[in-house]
Amino acid sequence: MNASVSANYTPSCYVINSPPFNYTHPIASAYYPSIFTFLGLMSNLIAFIVLIKSFQRAQSQSRSFFLIFLSGLVVTDFMGILVSGCIVGAFHVTHFNWRTLDPNCHFCNFMGMTMVFYGLCPLMLGATMAVERFIGINLPFERTFSITKRRTISMVLMVWFIAGCIALLPLAGLGSYHMQKPGSWCFFNIGSEGNDLVFSLIFSLVGLICISVSFVLNTVSLVTLIKVCCGQDRSQRRRDYEVEMMVQLILILVIASICWCPLLIFIAQTVLSGVQVQIKYLLLWVRFATGNQILDPWVYILFRRAVLKRIYPRFDWSRGSIMTMYPSLRDTMRRVTRSSLTGTLRSNRAEEMGKLHVTTQLP
Known part of the structure; x- marks a missing residue:
């Protein structure tokens, strides 16, 4: 009797989708995760080396604090691609059966937590950097006394802690992690009922709020910086490094918006309308979101004064004003x-x- 019950028992993560799957959509090909993983790891590794060198040469505190945030973002993107890429790549190479390998859903829950944690961290870190730049440009005196190197590191750790707490909510009963087609990954259940609805909205709204906060604060900071550079004291205050940081931050925001908004809006629209999740669109928008971890590092690699000076050598960087560009x-x-x-x-x-x-x- 007990053997019969255990044979008919289906673990929670396989209730909705149970492997093996007969799903051969082109977007589920093994080439996608392989190429994305390779490009992502190489890009973030190069960016991390560039950031270390930039941190050693940094002469201002604000630049050092900003580089700490960027380093946290690079480490997050690198680890996210490494963990998820290894799991998905191993599936496509070995074609293992999840139910045999993970009968208690521990491995599936771990991957679901990984997807949520490393998905929210870049968005939350982007909003945190926007807050830091807003304070640094609009309230420079308050920033000098309120933000230190230790507090900057603490802010990065706090972002990781908050994202980790959100990722743990399905294990506490708010939402649930499930196997997703084509059987190579796990993610939270995008459902329109009960706790699945609540967690889906939490994930979507947190991401959209972070993008909105970054947009508003970066816009205000950019306008303030332009006013300062156009003012009468432009010859007395060096603003080249602040312009460089704002350009990088705006590009990070643009990339995050393009890559993440389709997935976040798709999740919110699906659970609020009550329709069934269309797997082809879910896989497509997840691929878009993965592109954020690949494109972000090239912002730090390419959009630096050292690189721009080689591209535009006639620009007089010693004058220290954005107005010299125009x-x-x-x-x-x-x-x-x-x-x-x-x-x-x-x-x-x-x-x-x-x-x-x-x-x-x-x-």
Whole structure:
């Protein structure tokens, strides 16, 4: 009797989808994970070496703090690709049976946690970097006294801790991890009922909120930085390194938005509409999200002053102002400023002459 019950028992992670699968969609080919894993690991490894060298040469505290965040992002992307890529690659090479290898769903739950943790970390770190840059550009004095190297590292660790807590929620009963087609990976159940609905919305909303916060704060910081560079004190404050950090941060935001928004919106739309998950779209948008971990490192590799100086050698980096990149804009700003000052002086003189004329005519 007990043997019969155990034979008919299906572990929780195989209730919805149970291997083996007869699924041969082209997007499920072994070439995708192999190419993505190789490119991702090499890109992040090169970026990490570049960041170490940049950190050794960094002369400002704000630049050092920003490089710590970037290093945390590179380590996160590297480990995410390494763990998930090894599991998926091993499946395509050996074609192992998940139910035989993992009868208690421990391995499946681990991979599901990995997908959630390493998926949310880049988005949350991007929002954290946007907050740090917002404080550094808009509130420089508060930043000097509030943010230190130790606190910067603590902020990275806090992001990892929060993402880890979210990834553990399905093990606590809020949501559930399940085997996904074509049988090479596990992810949380994108369902429209009960705890699966709640966890799906948590994952989607956390990602979308991080992207929205990054967009708003980066926009404000960029506008403030342009005003500072266009102001009268542009010759007194070096802003090249801040421009470099803002360019990198904006590119990180653009890449994250393009890669992650389709998946996050697809999850929210699926659970709110109550329709069944279409596996071909889920696999497609997961591939898009994986591209974020591949493209991010090239932002740090290519968009640096040392590289841009080689591409555009005629640019005078020693002048320390973004306005030197746009001499026509600089001349326009000067002409507008001079014309406005001249107009103001003329109007003031006209008012004074009018008052003097009226005074002389009084009895």
